[in-house]
Amino acid sequence: MIRIAVLLVCLWQSAAAQTTELTADFGPAAAARTIVLRSTTDLAVLRPVIETYVAARPDTRIVYEQWGSNDLYSLTAVDCRNGRAGADLVISSAAHHMIDLVNEGCAASYASDATATLPPQLTWRDQLWGVTREPVVVVYNRDLLTPEEVPRSRFDLLDLLRPTDSRFAGRVATYDIEESGLGFLLAFSDSLEATTFGGLMEAFGRSGSIATCCSAEIIDRVASGEYLIAYNVLGSYALQRARQDPRLAVLAPEDYTLILSRAAMIPAGSAGSGAARDLLDYLLSQDGRAMLEAQDLIVRLGEGDGSTIEVFGPVETLERPVGLNPTLLVAMDTDKREIFIRRWRDAFPQLH
């Protein structure tokens, strides 16, 4: 009864910005209610959650659009400036983008029993809600690293990169912060967290590390052995791949591990806001969270099968949740970005 249509859009077909990576249609086409859901999340990860939701609600149709985080931000901001809402629910991993949109007054308020269950740092103004819980991890190739070489912390990573003849030179990868809003947010959060970030960037630059765009690509190359280590990968993707590929190992750095929540907002004036609220309530409900947990979108460190994600030391002291609050506006500041990106370019000269 669920009709699914998947439409792949080739990324390289349009170099211009603001093109969906992918769209998909869930539920009956003639359904009474339609939710346009725009997200940065890979459809493959989110698909079971949406299918379960739609299966229980025959009157609801969900049009899913997958976007790159920077595109999703500029598209939503343009919509907001023009006083219209192209989507009914927007979920992005680039929390600073979402904070900026809410700060600009682009979001509608909503409060329910479900939203009330969120801790204060994962909600802002009743307009932004953190729906997932994903550790930011290190992925390495189990076959190519000796147990002694496994970088349990950023200090270990620095040590691996220090020798001039290090075999890790040019084989450590991370997000390109200019291409990926999420990458920028993670790097920015790192810079706030500890002074190791400066040293790490310097080490990345010196050793010729790789900055590239996408989670899937990075993880694939770690599996193939092209890269040995991937730094700052979102746990959801890493875990999904690691379950299927025994060569991949995932660890939570023991000095600290960032915990990211994908932020959801309902654009002000959206036509399907009622249905969007219902979907939001579902994502925050027990059932919804169980589904997200099954898809590794909600990950609890040190719980369940500890074999999937390696944790060293007590969980309480290493977790650093990225809170949804106005301090993330600093990550949106023009000058701040310029300063930050200049440092980044200095570290990765090969990119430009």
Added chain:
Amino acid sequence: MPDPGGVRATLSLKSRVALAVGSVLVLGGAVVLATALAYGRQAAREAYDRLLIGAAADIATAISIRNGVALVDMPVSAFELMSLAPDDRIQYRVVGPNGTTLTGDPATPLPDAFPGTESVFYDGAFGGEPARYVALTRRFAERSFSGPVRVIIGHTLLARRDLARSIAQNALIVLGAAGAVMALFAWLAVSRALRPLPRISDALAAREPTDLTPLRLAAPKEVAGMLTALNGFMARLDRQSVATGKLITDAAHQLRTPVAAIRVQAQLAASESDPARRDRIVARIQDRAAGLGRLLDQLLSRAMIIHRADTAPATRLDLRDVAVEIVEKTDDLFVQAGVEVMLDISDRPVEVTGDALSLAEAGKNLLTNALHHGQPPIRLGVTNGAVASLWVSDCGPGPPWDMAQTPGERFAKSGVGGGSGIGLAIVREVAEGHGGRIAMRHSEGQFVVALELPGRPE
């Protein structure tokens, strides 16, 4: 339940006090609410303005000049500070010396003017929502860069409103509690103050109809005034009632003997066959009847005096007019007796406060007493001084000593020539009714009896 008669019960005192206290609380509540809101708004404004200036100063110190360009390394601490107003949206920009926006939202409103001072606060709007801004100026004087750089940061007003509301709310709670306590105390005080009233009405209701003794009860000052007036009223009633009783007793006493005597004489006359002796008896009956008539006149006159003592309004009058009137009224009597009265008055008015009719009646009695019991020449006079006196003198010996001691006290025995002593009793009552007295003295072979009244010396 006694018949309320003409008494109309209006709104009860308790209700009035409740209304007054209620009005005070409502009005006071409105004033306190307005004040508390204003104060709360002021306090919230000051508190969050400090937050703004702190954040602006934080940003200002993060401005550095690199290669002749001002660059802002936006500090996270500034936004952590701004997050103390947790739900407010934040807008900021940094403006260079030539007015270009270095970083931040170019739509951030500027103040009307940048004053010479370092910072200025102003109200504006952030996307249609009211907001509060501060503009902070930092001046640079580098070789490659000089001029003022302005940091402008503002936020919406949710936190300020919350704080103002909670301050006002607390004030209202305190006021409400104070109001409840005030109302309670007012209720207790009024209940306590009014407790004597039912006691008084109970005491009055429980009285015998003849009991006119004063009420002796403790009561608050305002109620005590009413109680005193009530006691005064009852005392007057008592005096009237006693006087009336005395009058009736006296009248019965006085009239019984002469009426009995007339009856005996009439019986004698009826059984007397000798015309000459019957004529004598009839003449005696006539005498007796005439005496009885005079006695009745005096009794009625006395009744009138007693009545007037409590009822007639006291007016200012000239005692000389009274003296003249007395002479005029007794003129017939003296002409009949062939005696002349000499009037001794000065040309100055002798002013007293009193009832002219009563005073004239008293003077008339003094004069007729002198006519009946004294020796001519008889004089009637008025003198002024510390006391004003209306006096009568004759050349007789005066009354017997015991009567002079207690003039007019009782007048059981009939005086010589039909005098009864009632006359003097009338004079005494008039004197007392006017706050004066009777004075009697012998001087230079004369007997002087005077009605002395509190004078009004010129």
